[in-house]
Amino acid sequence: MGIKKSKEKISKVKGENEDFFLQVYQVVRLIPKGRVTSYGAIAKYLSAPKASRSVGYAMNTSHTKKPVVPAHRVVNRDGLLTGKHHFSPSSSMQKKLEAEGIKVKKDQVLNFKKVFWDPTIELAL
DNA sequence: CGATTGACGTACG
DNA sequence: TCGTACGCCAATC
Numbered sequence: 001m002g003i004k005k006s007k008e009k010i011s012k013v014k015g016e017n018e019d020f021f022l023q024v025y026q027v028v029r030l031i032p033k034g035r036v037t038s039y040g041a042i043a044k045y046l047s048a049p050k051a052s053r054s055v056g057y058a059m060n061t062s063h064t065k066k067p068v069v070p071a072h073r074v075v076n077r078d079g080l081l082t083g084k085h086h087f088s089p090s091s092s093m094q095k096k097l098e099a100e101g102i103k104v105k106k107d108q109v110l111n112f113k114k115v116f117w118d119p120t121i122e123l124a125l
Numbered sequence: 126c127g128a129t130t131g132a133c134g135t136a137c138g
Numbered sequence: 139t140c141g142t143a144c145g146c147c148a149a150t151c
């Protein structure tokens with residue numbers, strides 16, 4: 001019988017865990033043009049309000065997923081483009097947002113509350 | 126398998 | 139009101 005090798009991960013079972021990332025990507029793709037959301041809102045929608053960090057981590061690898069995830073529509077709860085440094089160039093994030101009608105000033109989304117798109121409400125789980 | 130990191134968020138001083 | 143510390147969850151080294 002196959003005793004687990006040292007390289008095998010037994011601390012966690014792979015399965016629905018992968019869904020978490022997929023759910024994150026899916027929700028981000030559902031963000032309407034000209035709207036933005038926050039990591040916490042997505043995490044909360046996935047029944048993990050404290051997993052906001054994991055959502056951010058998921059976005060980190062989002063650029064390798066297809067179709068391309070509009071990560072530029074995801075900001076922190078303050079409406080700050082905290083993830084802009086992950087874009088190349090970093091200013092491209094703001095540029096994309098402005099191209100959608102979202103005004104950005106000093107890495108901050110103007111009228112953030114107005115353009116905020118809450119999946120827990122819009123998707124009405 | 127254990128420790129560290131990270132595009133966050135909330136609590137505390 | 140602002141700044142700092144801690145917690146949470148998953149991935150990576």
